[in-house]
Amino acid sequence: MKNTLEKIVRRAAQAAYTAGDLNSGDFGDIVIEEPKVASHGDFATNFALTGASTQKMPPNKIAEAIIRHMDDPEQLIRDTQIAGPGFINFFISPAAWLPVLQAVHEKGALFGAVNIGRGRRVQVEFVSANPTGPLHVGHGRGAVVGDALAAILNFCGFITDREYYINDAGRQIRTLGSSVYLRCMELAGRATDFPEDAYQGEYIYDIARSLMDEKNAALFEMDADSAVDACARYAADKILENIRTDLKNLGIGFDTWFSEQSLYDSGKVAEAIRVLLEKNLAYEAEGATWFKSSLFGDEKDRVIVRGNGLTTYFASDIAYHMDKYDRGYERVIDVWGADHHGYVPRLTAAITAMGREPEQFRVVLAHLVNLVRQGVPVSMSTRAGQFVTLREVVDEVGVDAARFIFLTRHHESPLDFDLELAKQKTNENPVYYVQYVYARISSIMKKAAAEHSIGSHDVDDPMLAMLTEPEEIQLMKQMAKYPEAVAGAAKMMEPHRVAYYLMELAAAFHAYYNKHRVLTQDNELSRSRLCLVKGVRTVIGNGLTLLGVSTPETM
């Protein structure tokens, strides 16, 4: 509808220019917007205002010229008005919305799929938590945002892969190994000191116990170094398995689990460093090797090989991202916790240095989550190993509520996750508000089949012209906005837009439901209305699916 109006206005402007009623043939971008107030019409354009300077004409004159030359062959527009400083307001004929409903039924689960990606390959990397401990709610937020983003991009024509980067190399894995080893010693009755920088959590004991069960004797026969290695491998595998399970319970799966260690094993880290040196993008100084990130917008150069010969995390990250593009992804999206935001400039610099365009890389920062219960912060201390895990949260509030809460905030907005509120089945918890629409309509459809002999297929070709109530027009208008909401979410990488759209559509439906009956004595009217609400159900189901939220037929 918006696009059509834009074309109408552009044609009118062209015609006006040809007729000499406008001074310039340069119309720029013609923006069609939706006024907040109903008295300003269904749509409006500010063309006369933005064009005033190039046309060298007062806005009112421009608006008049546009209206005079407007051609509307499909009779979409009921009325046009000039208002305020020079807005052109369009009032759409009720019947013009009917094709929207037909489109919903024709396209079904694909309604709203605007082809932005055109088959380009994109990779979304998210979570990527170190396998050194259980996931917490902050990881959950990143996980849900990343997953929904991937689903939306995929829906919008990108060939999308989800990837998890496993930091299984480096020091923290070593620390994990020694933590487990020391706990094993302790369990075996060999007193040891447990250093402060080791992982304190209770889960380390669990891992130690199950490791002892499996290879008690063998562990203490090796030298300490190999024992720590064995502990590290065992623990990382165990923890990763749990992470996998937690994510699966949240409805999230990955196409690829990518090992950092594999970059070392295949020589890709060494290769990346060699390439940087070769291209004179890195240099040696003070015994270390530095990448010239300051040439690409970072505030200073960064070390990639330390004085002791070991590579930094940054080095493997450069190799990792090189590899992503080598695997054929045109666009790479990383979802990180906001506490890593300081890392963005240097990685962007590295990617720019590899010759990639800025649009090809994007970091989405998911802000930290404060867990609260009835407004009181739940104390969390990772160091002391006391924290509520993601699993506990999901078990308590449910997958749908958890996902929806993460998705009803802008990802860069801090989030207070209230466990009590999340459990309540009220409007504080809009997921039920939206799901309730799906359930209500499902129920109506069952009743239609059982008591009115109107089956699902009997609504394919009803007398849509009978849909004239304002609430019915409103619903169709609302459905027409869905493709735009999805496209906006994809372009801006803001999945929350889909969630907010769904709440609006749900509100329009509940209002309609309370005012009008779908199933009436008039069979023809019932069929028409059933067609309408079935369309609403399709769009609601479509959106909930994108967000990974279930679509219950009964509640």
Added chain:
RNA sequence: GCGCCUGUAGCUCAGCUGGAUAGAGCAACGGACUUCUAAUCCGUAGGCCAGAGGUUCGAGUCCUCUCAGGCGCGCCA
């Protein structure tokens, strides 16, 4: 000290990347169930968009500064 993010109704948050009179839910108050599910709807009330300047036809939105909160500034990961 420097950088990034956040600041909108009592609370939790939107505000479509500059448009007209600022939006929703919760909480408060008053109404609507003999009906296709009341996990719903209708109404009332609630605002110096943190503050001050600036840019322009027009600013919650863009620029500068100030204030408050969060996060980050290693040859750690």
